[in-house]
Amino acid sequence: MAVRAIWRSNKLRRHSGSDAAWKAGGQGRPLQLPAFETAVPPANGAQHPQDLFHARAKAVEAWFAVCLVVASAPGRLFSGHDAGLRARPSLESVGDKVYCLCGCVTTLNRCPHLPSECWSRRQTEEAIRTDIAQGKDEAAILQDLMQRYGVQVLAAPPVKGFDLAAWLLPGFGLVIGLILVVWVVRRWHHPAGRPPEPPVAVDPKLMMAIEEEMKTLED
Amino acid sequence: MPVVIALLITASLLVFVAYPLLAGEEASAHLSTLPVDVTPQVDLKNRRLVLYENMRDLEFEYQAGKIAQEDYEALREEYTAHAARLMAASQGLLRTSPEDALIEQEVARRRNRRRQATTDYVCPKCGYENPLPVKFCGECGQKLKSRS
């Protein structure tokens, strides 16, 4: 696992390499890239004070690239939640993605009835078993069940057509919300008119009254 | 039998509900209107209390090492100035009317007469809408034009 992880992060690093090197990699020649190439400053970079800003920008860029690598690493190091799709399907794994149509309004696995007392569960499970025996993968099994019983048999809307909206809108909501928040923050941050008031010397009498009043809050 | 009990309860509740409408004892003018929720003094004091609590928090977070010194000083100065403005407004209110409570009642009565009153006490300087007719702005201490 660890070896594969390192190999994968190497592969990732290729993306941050130069264009030529990338093409070279594409032609199948062995890659000889220094690690974290982008983090190395240009030859005449940071030495001059006036270039400090540029050096900083470069450093930020490099940091960003490293962050990207780190951020995308988990997806490679961890077995994602969709790993189930690739594994061999079982009655249990499919049963979680399919609804029982007997009226219990739950997935096949959670139907409170026994297969012997629930027609829907019995039929659907039988269909899944047959499909598994035929060596179909999960997507094919789900497709098959959908043709047989209609869309309602799927535990989640299909990712196509109008039902795509079900999947996309929550994401849109999140993004639009973020845009709104950023807009509000920016607007508040740069208010039109009303410059910040200059600090004024506070009348000592008032100050005394304030301190007196603050004492009531002491414990 | 239960029906009779239910009707009796209903009837007595009817009397209970209608009583304030029929009893004439409170017909005198100022008691028959609703008293105000927040007097200007209390409003100012509340706002100061919030500021004091903010200042305490600031002090505390600074001592706990959560805030940088320059931020701390700048914010502290701003909070103090704000509290001073509120305090000035409060004292201005006191000077103009030593018998605070009486005035307040008067003010409440006037306010009830003239619905648009609130909009007349928008401070021309800072735009703060004072909750009640005042002579000085509750936000910045600016003298407001007096109306009778």
Place this chain on the structure above:
Amino acid sequence: MNQLGSIGLIAGFAFALYGSVAGAVGGKLRSLRVTRSAERAVLAFTVMITVAVAALEYLILTDDFHGAYVASHSNRDLPLYYKIPVLWAGQEGSLLFWTWLLSLYSALVVWLNRKKNRQLMPYVVAVLMGTGVFFSLVTLLAANPFSELSLANGAAFRPPDGNGLNPALQYPSMVIHPPMLYLGYVGMVVPYAFAMAALLTRQLGDHWIRATRRWTIVPWMFLGFGICLGGHWAYDVLGWGGYWAWDPVENASLLPWLAGTAFLHSVLVQEKRGMLKVWNIALVMTTFFLSIFGTFLTRSGIVSSVHAFAQSSIGPYFAIFLAIIVFFSLTLLFLRLDALKSENRLDSVISRESGFLFNNWVLMAAVFAVLWGTVFPIISKAVENQTVTVGASFYNKTTVPMGLLLLFLTGAGPLLAWRKTSFQSLKRNFAVPLAAAGVVGITLFFAGIRNLYAWMSLFLSAFVATCVLSEFYRGARTRQKFCRESFIWALYNLTMRNTRRYGGYIVHLGLVLLFVGFSGLAFKSEGKALMQEGDLLRVKNYLLRCESLTSGDTPNYTYLRASLSVLKDGRALGTVEPERRFYKASQQPITHVALRSSLAEDLYTVLAGQDPESGKAVIQVFVNPLVAWVWLGGIVMLLGTLLVLVPSRVDREMDLLQAQPQAAEETQWL
């Protein structure tokens, strides 16, 4: 007794109608007399609805099966402690119960505000009673619990025994779960009423916010606790090994809780800084709308759900009421927009204020996602004319990332100072929690945790826990330094002085425990077998042996019980005894789960049924890691909320101020 109940309901409706009209008139005329009469009408409403509730309880307890409601939801052999909850077991009774709780809340509001908020109160009464009018009307017209059974020829009909209480509801946490949940739903009407009154009277300062603070926290607490109890019930009774199924009814309770959480946070920004005024009012409206919408969704039968009540005609009533709420709220908000200007501006992008904005962003996005998922089947039906199912996998994909983001903000938010936080202090504040989380994260990774969501959840939990604990630690140390107190005493004083902040932190700790519990979901294992005496079943490192299968009989139900002895890693853990019961009155079977719970994991055994051919028992076994943390988290959140309700130093000062000016104006009451 049925007539008594009906009279109570009708008179209650009449008083509510009068109260709402008199409240509005009293507010408009600013008349103390009319307002007082309206307030008295609230008490009269409460008395009459209480009479109706008492009448129904009496009918239930005396097994009077004349009434359709009692006949279809109770039976003679039901034990007393399950007869009382029959009141809220069905559509009609639960609507009456809703109305009753509303009346109790309203009476409490009127009583506690008898000397305060005199300008707001008439409108508050008007809105409360407006809601009361709606609920008593629906109960009267569409779901009357006092309607009587009759034969075709019109003669009264009295069946010898009732159909019995749904066996799934015959469970201890189900007795208190609905009242808690309803107290949450109904209570949201109070902050809404105050917000409306503030808009109507143009008293849009912080006053209404302060007046309703506790009125928001209390229902929020009940709602959260009710949701937890519901989860606990589902876990213990439904027998599929989980506590949350993203069922529409569950979603309906989650929605107002999420919106309420957003409100509780953003309200702080208004109190401290005078910002977000419009947003706060909008959030109160949203929360109230969602709690009514949730009731509508689950009662009208427009979405299918495990919990669905019988289909009935109450849908259109609710739709009209919801439309009125939306129209009334938005119009009023729009008319007062000019008076809701922000008093301050944002000093810095990195500040507590913007932290709260991001918190609101995630919470409202979650509300949107859950709402969208819940109503999507209706939309799809309308657009495509096909029934789609939106199940758990949809919600897991959409809301889990939001949940993790929220968890991160839970820890990060309190590290930001109000107004501005320099990069320097940001680094200093984040260093320790990030380091701690890093250590935990790396340890977990090498311990073999490869599920991304579970890993992130545990990583962030460590981050947030460290953040919260370091807040307590640093606060107490600082206090210790200045007040020369012992550490424990300093910790106590620190908390009691600002209960809202530190109680809030404890609620955050509870949330962390919840998420630790949620991460356990990734590591479930299960097994299933047909068993009879002597059979073995191995699940993970547990070995179960069936010792006996016994059947028995009680007045209320018959049962089949399996006695399973448990070995864990070869060590004996005693026996567990899952049951399958068959309730006689309702002719329904139900499983009774047997649990062996520990902080690390639960052994969850279900007797799913009996194989008709071999007579063997179908035994299902789940090993659910970390589930106990969810219940623990719920309890910690409850305790934290109770702490928040304790008045802090400045609250007491303000309460004192509030009481003073009106002392002379003491209203004469009774």
